[in-house]
Amino acid sequence: MPLLTYLEAIRAGMRDEMRRDPSVMVFGEDVGAKGGVFGATEGLQSEFGEWRVLDSPLAESCIVGVAIGAALNGMRPIAEIQFQDYILPAVNQIVSEAAKIRYRSNGEWHCPLVVRAPFGGGVHGGLYHSQSLEAMFCHVPGLKVVVPSTPHDAKGLLVAAVRDPDPVLYFEHKRAYRSLRGEVPDGAYTVPLDRARVARAGEEIALFTYGMMVDTALRAADLLEAEGVSVEVVDLRSLRPLDREAIAGGARRCGKVLVAQEPNLAVSVASEVSAIVAEEAFEYLDAPVMRVGGPEVPGMPFAKPLEDFYLVDVERLAAKLRELARY
Amino acid sequence: MPLLTYLEAIRAGMRDEMRRDPSVMVFGEDVGAKGGVFGATEGLQSEFGEWRVLDSPLAESCIVGVAIGAALNGMRPIAEIQFQDYILPAVNQIVSEAAKIRYRSNGEWHCPLVVRAPFGGGVHGGLYHSQSLEAMFCHVPGLKVVVPSTPHDAKGLLVAAVRDPDPVLYFEHKRAYRSLRGEVPDGAYTVPLDRARVARAGEEIALFTYGMMVDTALRAADLLEAEGVSVEVVDLRSLRPLDREAIAGGARRCGKVLVAQEPNLAVSVASEVSAIVAEEAFEYLDAPVMRVGGPEVPGMPFAKPLEDFYLVDVERLAAKLRELARY
Amino acid sequence: MVVANKDVRAATGVDAGTLRTIYRHMLRSRLLDERMWILNRQGLAPFWISGMGHEAVQVAMALHLRPGVDWLAPYYRDLSMTLVLGITPREQLLAALARADDPATGGRQMPAHFSSRRLNIVSTGSAVATQLLHAAGVALASRMRGEDAVTVACVGEGATSEGDFHEAVNFAAIHRLPVVFLVENNGYAISVPIEKQMPTPDVADRARGYGIPGVVVDGCDPVLCYLRCGEAVARARRGRGPTIIEAKVLRLTSHSSDDDQRRYRTTEALEAERQRDCLIAFGHRLAGLGVLTPSAAEAMRVELLAEVDQATREAEAAPEPRPETALLHVVGEGAEAG
């Protein structure tokens, strides 16, 4: 099996689906000649032409709104938002329109649309190139939200998203693009859009997380193992819907739960995981469900000392695990 | 003390602040001659003139963006969004701009802005005139989010919001406008923007909620009292920041917790309350934290049987309380 | 009095049969619209939002479209347009009464949220102006597949203040997509008059900034509407790109059944609008042209009213949605079964 970076795996997923299905198209800012600001769509325009890999105007509501229209008329658009931060002008099209079209038409219409967007920080991107805004969308019925944390899942979730009959928000951690490399099968395969993944088995603490924090979590679990504490790392992967069974199962088995994420905690994915654990595993808990995430500040600052302060690193995560282990 | 409706209390708060401070202005669709589609701004234009009570174009990003600019130049705008559903085109201005101006300028600029919007259902408004979208904003640092559930708080929170130096989202339940009436002091007073309120004292179950669900909760608590179960009803009132101490206190005292809200539960205010209880009151809990809210569907449908099915009514709430009491 | 068709065509540019067809569609829509108000006032339909005063341009536009081949992204005033395309009065009434069999939304949306997959009428929500971008996307797909379908998107003048209007026109113009943007300018957005909505009287002026034609037409003149709409549709079909057509129409009713326009418009202004009612004026004109005698018009009314009556009875008798069906159709497949 070829070794691909996370970025290459995303690109391979798009390319394979575009070869398979002529209704799949890519639409977004700079996706054409430039191949996207991160290179995700590199080479696609020369293979599939200017229409199927179409540079949009600089207007995100346009990107998503036009993609919705195309989806209603037989296409399967992959809309690229250049940075997840810039998805906000498209929130009305996503939440009022894409998410509700099937429901409001009593099932007559549906909207097969993928919105890809790079999120996350630690890349010296400052307030507006580092955000993790997925929580806002994870509340919204009618949407699916996925975040791959390995090259394998990056391709498999992308293919599944393209084939899904409904809108899927596919968020890619920009720090993963070139830093993660792994085995990616040739050809088409899908990863289900509603299943978590045990990234590392363990027994004493179940650590639920997603995105680049999975990588941090695995390192922290290594540290803890050396100290004699067995940590299970669950990559949530699908943030809406969350995999209730995997969450309940991990919590029940381990009895102690830590939820970790990059952005601030209030009304977030971590909140929901904690609430699910409370509902599903109360009798099994040996300690309070703990959460760790970014501080409650409006964004990740640019200056390195500030950015470092914002991010949950291996040490902070390990410290929290130790606190839980000691409980 | 005069008895006012919730709507009258909101209007009184705006009028008093406009009389006190010439920099306070109202800006939104139909706020002028019509006095707003619900009548909240009735009479204000004739008292304060066309500039200070200004009909905006039909454009929500314009409403909030212009209000931000005016706030930066010495005004204290109250922006009205006609229905909370229609705040979505303004999300970029709210989240990328208003919420971040103080932080990104290292405290040099700040943005004293109130965004008022009617939310909630049970008014036969269908998918787009019934939503409760507050969760999306409760995640966002830099914002404050409040929801009054009595005429008294409606005025006091509004005055506090207008005087606050930072952006405050002030969400009004449209079913409360004419159905709630209560004592409202003349003259200026403020209700703090970060404190919950015990709406009814109780001992066995702490029920946390907000908006019109407070009313439902009080009725359900009456039912339970008749059955010998003592329920404390806490009106969260301030949804960002949540009042951690009040939540921890109620949970510790009662040992059983129910969180109720009108919209669906995933990644919502109820999730965060549950997570806070887990963090602050684990040792005190006698039962799992339970949540009750709307179903995971994209909106509240129009047809009465469907709308009724969506809404959590007194009976459903009471049933959940009984389940918790029995635990 | 029988007049030769060629004389009618010479006088109006349109043949007599088409004129009668236009009148008939306008009348049918008006009668159904009036019925909706009655049902609302009777407490049977909790909400209505009317197309009265907008009929002429809607009928004129719709007659140039091929139902199920061309596309429509409508807004809530497009009762006439959707009737012409093939949504039946019975279906419209099922929606107004929020019945289970409402084919547009299954009673999930407020009335006048038109939708028909069969007729290529795109599902609409309530947030204004979003449909303009959908129309551009629909047209993009037609264009990519080399089809000759035309997409019409409708919007009120107030909603053109939304950013989506600009983004849609810009995108459609860049790629010369086969879209016609129909602005139904009735001078008001709820209570906000056009002077507070935009700096110039004509939305169509904006077209020049996008290098496309912008056409203003008297929306009370069905003949002119028919001609101008035909040109715009033909232009789009020929691959020449989008047009903005702005019809100056009347809002003969309050914004909706929840509004009372006497609060913000003078009695005189309202009376003056009523005098210009496009349906009445067109009736007189057709009588004068000898195309439709008053008695033929009356017979038409009786026949159409019978259709509306029958549809009303059927809709009233139809069942409401079952409560638990509120859980259906959130996402496809698996979830649908659940």
Added chain:
Amino acid sequence: MVVANKDVRAATGVDAGTLRTIYRHMLRSRLLDERMWILNRQGLAPFWISGMGHEAVQVAMALHLRPGVDWLAPYYRDLSMTLVLGITPREQLLAALARADDPATGGRQMPAHFSSRRLNIVSTGSAVATQLLHAAGVALASRMRGEDAVTVACVGEGATSEGDFHEAVNFAAIHRLPVVFLVENNGYAISVPIEKQMPTPDVADRARGYGIPGVVVDGCDPVLCYLRCGEAVARARRGRGPTIIEAKVLRLTSHSSDDDQRRYRTTEALEAERQRDCLIAFGHRLAGLGVLTPSAAEAMRVELLAEVDQATREAEAAPEPRPETALLHVVGEGAEAG
């Protein structure tokens, strides 16, 4: 060679002193901009986004504003404009190096996110086009208080595709607010050329749709820019409402330090732009007019470079923000103390 000022004025419409001032500001900006690139290439500044090729119109516009009285809602290319208004090279460098004393953002934002309360330069984020609405709101407040302040809002041609552009121009035009919208059209939005961004070559064409003047000016001609900007500012100040000024400028660098424009632009096109560099051309022109001799220009360069050198040293020596200060300034008062 000394030329009479009145001859210069006759030839250019502007007096010699102003011409020299413009040149000096352009040169100062260019030297600082070049320094930023050097710091970036040295690995000292992780990011830079340049104003090279945009200097002429920015300087021309800024010279018509009263710092601290008039207002500016800039965008990231407005290095020259903010320098003229009074942000010092040292302050710009503190921002580029993300130092604690960066007065715009305290090192919190990427470089070129200008802000100064003292100078009425509104804090900007990175999401494009939002500042246009802020400018309209700032101007609304000035207008409501009856002040004669003018607000200038700047934007790239790509960002005019955003809905906020339309909403801002519409609102400002409705109320004839004292705003000047300056579109700095360099033909590209990152890699997307204007043909894929909009259907016509001139953003200024859109002005007519809002009933306001739209002026296209050669952004390589500082003299024309100075005259046209002056007219627009004066018009706004007289209460006659907004203007769109579109300057055709050059993007002499890649979009930013993260981009490489050779991937999407030909060598010939890039070379042709370089030949039209507004700074070099203006230097030749002033020499030809006898307003600034090459040796005087060289002396100016030496002096300004010394300023930039000194500022660089100071900025490099300045401390970085302390980590825990990341928690400050989320909301006012209480929280600030915490």
